[in-house]
Amino acid sequence: MNNQSIISDGREKDTYFVTPNDIINILPTDRNYCLFLDIDGTLAPFQIHPEHSFIPNTTLEVIKKIIELNIPVIAVTGRDVETASKLLQSIELPIAGLHGLDIYFDSDTYIRPDLSDINFQKLKEDIINSCEKYPDLLIEDKGHSIALHYRKNPELEDNAIYIMQQIKYFYPQLKLNRGKFVVELLPKQADKGKAIQTVLNHLNLPLTHPIFIGDDLTDESGFIFINQQFGTSIKVGSGETEAQYRLKDINSVSNFLFFFLEKIKKLYVKNSQDQNGEQICLN
Numbered sequence: 001m002n003n004q005s006i007i008s009d010g011r012e013k014d015t016y017f018v019t020p021n022d023i024i025n026i027l028p029t030d031r032n033y034c035l036f037l038d039i040d041g042t043l044a045p046f047q048i049h050p051e052h053s054f055i056p057n058t059t060l061e062v063i064k065k066i067i068e069l070n071i072p073v074i075a076v077t078g079r080d081v082e083t084a085s086k087l088l089q090s091i092e093l094p095i096a097g098l099h100g101l102d103i104y105f106d107s108d109t110y111i112r113p114d115l116s117d118i119n120f121q122k123l124k125e126d127i128i129n130s131c132e133k134y135p136d137l138l139i140e141d142k143g144h145s146i147a148l149h150y151r152k153n154p155e156l157e158d159n160a161i162y163i164m165q166q167i168k169y170f171y172p173q174l175k176l177n178r179g180k181f182v183v184e185l186l187p188k189q190a191d192k193g194k195a196i197q198t199v200l201n202h203l204n205l206p207l208t209h210p211i212f213i214g215d216d217l218t219d220e221s222g223f224i225f226i227n228q229q230f231g232t233s234i235k236v237g238s239g240e241t242e243a244q245y246r247l248k249d250i251n252s253v254s255n256f257l258f259f260f261l262e263k264i265k266k267l268y269v270k271n272s273q274d275q276n277g278e279q280i281c282l283n
Contacts, residue, residue, distance in 0.1 A: 017248040020256035024263055027232065031209035033264070035066065036196055036222065039077040039087055041180060041215035042236050045250055048152050050140055055087050062257045064091055069264050074199050076100065076192050078179065078218060080142045098145050099177065099218050100195025101187055105202065113189045115144055118173050123185065126170070130163045137163075145186030154181060179216045193221035200229075213253055214243075 027033070037043060044053045067073050074094045077084050081097035081104045088095075095104045103111040124139070124146055131137045136153035137160055139146065148164055150156040164183045168176050177184045192214070200208060210231035212222045223233040223242040235243035236253055247253055 017246050017252075020247065020252055020259050023232065023234065023245050023247075023256065024259045027211075027260075027263065028209055029267060031207050032205045033071050033260075034200065034203065034205060034208050034210045035071060035073045035260075036076050036199075036210060036212040036226075037063075037073065038212075038214035038216070038219055038236075039075060039079060039084060042213055042250065042253055044087060046151065046180065049138065050147075050149065053087065055089075056254065059254045059257065060089055060091060062254070062261055063088075063093075066257065066261050066264065067091070067093060069261070069268065071264060072203055072205070074196075076195060076212070076214070076219075076222060078142075078147070078177075078184070078216075080144075083142075094199060096192070096195035096199060098142055098186060099190040100192045100198075101144060101190035103195055103198055109202075111198065112144075113187065115173075115187055118144075118171065118187065120144060120146070123167070123171060123174075126167050127163065127185075130167065134159055142186075145184055145190070147182050147184040149182045151181030157181075177218055179218055191221050192219060193225035196222050196225050213247075213256070219243075 039055065040046060040053060043055045043059055047053045063073055074096065075084050075088060076096045078099050079087065079097055081095045081102050084095045084097050097104065101112065120143070124141055127139055127146055127148060131139060131148070134156055137156055138149040138152060140149060148160045150160045160183050164176055164185055168174055168185055171185065173187060174185045175188045177186060196210065196212060200210060210226055210229055211234070212226045212231065213234045213236065214222055215236035220242055223235065226233040227242065227244065232245070233243040234245045234247055235241040236247050237249065247256060
């Protein structure tokens with residue numbers, strides 16, 4: 001890999017970041033690309049209050065243009081589908097929400113497991129009661145999962161984890177997910193790797209080369225599945241990962257998407273100029 005730089009963020013020595021073009025240059029040109037994108041920490045900068053998050057308009061415009069070139073783009077996020085849709089504004093695309101628990105394709109196709117045996121209202125009440133002593137802990141009700149954020153006061157990490165571990169004991173259908181300044185209780189079926197597999201099976205594209213960009217622990221199952229499919233897995237930021245490549249930050253992701261769009265445009269031009277009628281494998 002060319003032009004690698006070594007950047008240390010204090011948590012981890014010798015963290016290797018590559019440039020967006022390093023990845024773009026090694027993407028195969030004879031496959032159908034399929035782009036899976038996490039939102040928070042990947043497309044959207046982190047905010048103290050999750051409801052203040054946003055995706056920059058420049059990034060949204062590039063995503064829209066990629067879709068217009070018939071490249072499937074799918075959001076794979078810890079957000080619920082409705083909130084993710086608002087963050088993506090007017091862009092119509094499939095969304096795997098709640099870490100892959102809910103998968104929205106369009107108004108006619110929505111995949112969600114039966115969760116009727118879980119009392120989410122009682123779960124929320126239990127968490128609220130346990131957090132009374134800690135006003136800096138933020139409770140996010142996602143409908144079919146509850147997240148406890150400690151980004152407002154990172155020193156409360158151990159308290160947040162302990163609270164959720166204690167409550168989990170009474171909800172055997174749930175698992176505990178840890179992320180950046182957040183701990184979450186959600187159904188065991190939630191898995192980004194399985195969600196990506198479900199989406200690919202649904203799209204049923206020939207000669208697919210899937211690409212997945214994420215930044216957090218819950219994205220690791222997605223990276224593992226993408227690697228098994230011989231796709232391209234990209235982690236944003238530091239931390240141990242199964243991803244093949246690492247981009248430094250959200251700005252690097254935005255640049256990657258722009259260069260990816262330019263690569264697609266060039267492939268279309270090359271395809272149209274091919275005198276032998278050979279087809280570049282784009283949708």
